[in-house]
Amino acid sequence: MRELQVNLRDRSYPIYIGEGILDEIASLFEKHDIRKASPLMIVTDEHVAPVYLDRITQSLMAGGYQVASYVVAAGERSKALSVLEDIIGAALDAGLDRSSAIVALGGGVVGDLAGFVAASYMRGIRFVQIPTTILAHDSSVGGKVAVNHPKAKNIIGAFHQPELVLYDTATLRTLPEREIRAGLSEMIKHGLIWDAEFTAWLDQHAEEILALEHDKLEYGLYMGCQVKAYVVSQDEKENDLRAILNLGHTIGHALEAVAGYNELLHGEAISIGMVGSAKLAVRMGRSVRIYTETKRILAKFGLPVRLPEHLDTDRIMKAMMHDKKFKEGRTVFVLPTEIGRVEINKQVPVEWVREVVEELKREA
Numbered sequence: 001m002r003e004l005q006v007n008l009r010d011r012s013y014p015i016y017i018g019e020g021i022l023d024e025i026a027s028l029f030e031k032h033d034i035r036k037a038s039p040l041m042i043v044t045d046e047h048v049a050p051v052y053l054d055r056i057t058q059s060l061m062a063g064g065y066q067v068a069s070y071v072v073a074a075g076e077r078s079k080a081l082s083v084l085e086d087i088i089g090a091a092l093d094a095g096l097d098r099s100s101a102i103v104a105l106g107g108g109v110v111g112d113l114a115g116f117v118a119a120s121y122m123r124g125i126r127f128v129q130i131p132t133t134i135l136a137h138d139s140s141v142g143g144k145v146a147v148n149h150p151k152a153k154n155i156i157g158a159f160h161q162p163e164l165v166l167y168d169t170a171t172l173r174t175l176p177e178r179e180i181r182a183g184l185s186e187m188i189k190h191g192l193i194w195d196a197e198f199t200a201w202l203d204q205h206a207e208e209i210l211a212l213e214h215d216k217l218e219y220g221l222y223m224g225c226q227v228k229a230y231v232v233s234q235d236e237k238e239n240d241l242r243a244i245l246n247l248g249h250t251i252g253h254a255l256e257a258v259a260g261y262n263e264l265l266h267g268e269a270i271s272i273g274m275v276g277s278a279k280l281a282v283r284m285g286r287s288v289r290i291y292t293e294t295k296r297i298l299a300k301f302g303l304p305v306r307l308p309e310h311l312d313t314d315r316i317m318k319a320m321m322h323d324k325k326f327k328e329g330r331t332v333f334v335l336p337t338e339i340g341r342v343e344i345n346k347q348v349p350v351e352w353v354r355e356v357v358e359e360l361k362r363e364a
Ligand SMILES: NC(=O)c1ccc[n+]([C@@H]2O[C@H](COP(=O)([O-])OP(=O)(O)OC[C@H]3O[C@@H](n4cnc5c(N)ncnc54)[C@H](O)[C@@H]3O)[C@@H](O)[C@H]2O)c1
Pocket: 045, 046, 047, 048, 074, 075, 076, 079, 106, 107, 108, 109, 110, 112, 132, 133, 134, 135, 136, 138, 139, 140, 141, 142, 143, 144, 145, 154, 171, 172, 173, 174, 175, 176, 179, 182, 183, 186, 265, 266, 267
């Protein structure tokens, strides 16, 4: 088992990563001061619930916890205000109070949604992240919690840190193949923004990682969490450095919204967005190798590098204006400067962005 710490003064918390961690869930909750006198609520989705909900509920109850649960439909469309309202109704019915905790059991959708329930219920209660997707090595750490608006991704949300992240790698074995690849997109992002050596390691071990070979997968998750934890500990509320975690997201988030939050998975949209950022970087004078390498590595992991042609360029451009990085009349881009390094650039001409979106539709 590996352990990491997110250092945020009085809001610091540990991340446990390893096989079988869920067997110790009740004692880890107790160790990290999750209270027994008030009920907990596990929020999960319809794919995760049949496999893990009973087991976790039983373990917690055996450890003396009172446990309620709420199951949402699987997929991005559950990150919606209407779903948040339903969960809050269920939390009231179950008697959750200000000492209660919300437990997010699932991927990034459940983590973001349940985290925002925790941030808003009674103006904020504790929560625990139990990530069950590869992508969630990113989403379970850092405290960004949110739901979507039809016009813009993650536009209603908060910063609310979990008390604890319990990442049981055994849960990843039931993931569908498409979700494995999509989750690895954010792991590759962590390499591309921060660590050339880790990127080379990912490149070298792509096959073993895709086959979920345990030691390789655990190391990749650990390294991804380490990058994320370090960046968040330097800049919790994204005043500066944290923006680098958004590589590929300015274009990616626009694609998800225009595709109605059900055609492209988040990791897939971010993959296309990272190729777009690399193309913009080349136009801004960086070496063409940045683009060829970014694209090659993403394609090696079976991730999409081409933008679906039917997504309307005007709508994509409009959606980009709704991104949180659109400020003072300009879209701020995270651009690679070399493999393992990025810059925040406010000078990208909007016509170049439009041209790159068009080019991405013809990407081989
Ligand atoms: N808060 C953050 O910092 C942050 C970071 C990255 C991404 N995100 C958000 O995360 C979301 C994407 O997360 P995701 O890719 O995990 O999607 P997801 O939560 O929809 O999970 C993907 C799919 O896998 C299923 N699933 C989950 N765990 C499973 C398991 N162990 N076995 C079988 N099936 C399983 C789910 O039911 C779902 O169908 C997006 O909304 C994105 O915006 C947030």
